[in-house]
Amino acid sequence: MANNNYYDPADLRKFGKITEWSEELGTKFFDYYGKVFEEGALTAREKALIALAVAHTEQCPYCIDAYTKDTLQRGVTKEQMMEAIHVGAAIKSGATLVHGTMMMNKVNKLEM
Amino acid sequence: MPATQTKKSLHKRHDDLAQANKQLEVLSGGIFADGELPTFAKKIKETNQFPLRPKKLEILQINVGYMCNQVCEHCHVDAGPDRKEIMTWETMEQCLEVIKNTGAHTLDLTGGAPEMNPNFRRFVEEASKAGIKDFIVRSNLTIIRANKKYYDLPEFFKKHNVHVVSSMPHWTRGKTDKQRGEGVFDKSIKALQELNAVGYGMPDSDLRLDLVYNPNGAYLPSDQAGMEKDFKKALMEDFGIQFHNLFAITNLPIARFLDYLIASENYEDYMYQLVEAYNPAAVANVMCTNTISISWDGWLYDCDFNQMLDLKVNSKVKHISEYNEDVLNDRNIIISQHCYGCTAGAGSSCQGTVA
Numbered sequence: 001m002a003n004n005n006y007y008d009p010a011d012l013r014k015f016g017k018i019t020e021w022s023e024e025l026g027t028k029f030f031d032y033y034g035k036v037f038e039e040g041a042l043t044a045r046e047k048a049l050i051a052l053a054v055a056h057t058e059q060c061p062y063c064i065d066a067y068t069k070d071t072l073q074r075g076v077t078k079e080q081m082m083e084a085i086h087v088g089a090a091i092k093s094g095a096t097l098v099h100g101t102m103m104m105n106k107v108n109k110l111e112m
Numbered sequence: 113m114p115a116t117q118t119k120k121s122l123h124k125r126h127d128d129l130a131q132a133n134k135q136l137e138v139l140s141g142g143i144f145a146d147g148e149l150p151t152f153a154k155k156i157k158e159t160n161q162f163p164l165r166p167k168k169l170e171i172l173q174i175n176v177g178y179m180c181n182q183v184c185e186h187c188h189v190d191a192g193p194d195r196k197e198i199m200t201w202e203t204m205e206q207c208l209e210v211i212k213n214t215g216a217h218t219l220d221l222t223g224g225a226p227e228m229n230p231n232f233r234r235f236v237e238e239a240s241k242a243g244i245k246d247f248i249v250r251s252n253l254t255i256i257r258a259n260k261k262y263y264d265l266p267e268f269f270k271k272h273n274v275h276v277v278s279s280m281p282h283w284t285r286g287k288t289d290k291q292r293g294e295g296v297f298d299k300s301i302k303a304l305q306e307l308n309a310v311g312y313g314m315p316d317s318d319l320r321l322d323l324v325y326n327p328n329g330a331y332l333p334s335d336q337a338g339m340e341k342d343f344k345k346a347l348m349e350d351f352g353i354q355f356h357n358l359f360a361i362t363n364l365p366i367a368r369f370l371d372y373l374i375a376s377e378n379y380e381d382y383m384y385q386l387v388e389a390y391n392p393a394a395v396a397n398v399m400c401t402n403t404i405s406i407s408w409d410g411w412l413y414d415c416d417f418n419q420m421l422d423l424k425v426n427s428k429v430k431h432i433s434e435y436n437e438d439v440l441n442d443r444n445i446i447i448s449q450h451c452y453g454c455t456a457g458a459g460s461s462c463q464g465t466v467a
Binding site (some may be wrong): 009013044045069072073074075077097 | 282283287329331332333334335338339342351381384385
């Protein structure tokens, strides 16, 4: 290993190399990945913003790096980027809190 | 005090990167010297496009001087108020002779702020008589509001049917001022409104007004058409401004943008982005294949970027005083790693995307 960090920004450039150790699956993945981000029913910019939000909920440094740059390139403003992240954060916290109903159900069942 | 007045050019600061050979050293060293990334020559050899050769000459681009009222962070010219390189009337007369006889259909005046050349108006008046189809002046907009003596520029441009191409990095004040200096956005908006008022940029108008967008940092432009839509919507809604086309231009790693890339530790990543986005289809149409660039002192170059790197044309004819279009067109174009900036993605030129 070149250094002692789990994450190295330079590794993002090597993403394509995953194909070298499993060509068929790697190629299929990148074909699929490329296709997903093409202009479709959603614009490429809308997709990039979704990706940026998901990158944060997944807390993937590589994805955050890549989609911050990608959204900037597409002319997305800082305000729009932050709003997208709040959407991700709201779903994350909502997903936590909505499970509170499970806890409430269980309490109600157990208590006399 | 506006930031534009406090900053100095690399030349004025005696910065190493003010020297063309130092910039070329950076561009040939590091990741390109150790083979981590392929040189531009190696890359175009893959698709049999080496050596790069000119096609029919279409555009004469004349840089009438490096003086400018702004000191933009990304400027590849390293222009500013402290630059004293200004084309003389004698050289302009030599240019006029060339303009009268050229086969090019477009004349493109650039700078610095070309309007700051004391003979600018006289030159435009004379050049417009030559019957060139498309006569472009690259105006930074704020010059129109910089001093009373420039207030009538919109009328002057109109009188000579000049095609105005103006830099407008973003439709928001924050992004624009960060790149071009405090107060630039408001002045640019006012200037655009004044151009609109005399008929520039209106949907059916022959008075062409195009804007140039370039990214506000170490990333590439993408989706010129989408950006144009956004610019049109925002400028119309917020200020009632209209324009014709938006050109999305990639920042080339030269002069102040190169300095910024190195200082912000973005240089390697940026070069990776350029190389990864390399598009062989763009190579066929890069602007050096249809342009000759003339410097303030009459030297000839493949493009404005090579001019700033002091890479004169590889031809027996190197100066406007000995100009010969046939001899010039039979040359190999000089390339280095900055050329990746014109071949990334949809390509980039002074006329926007090329692929």
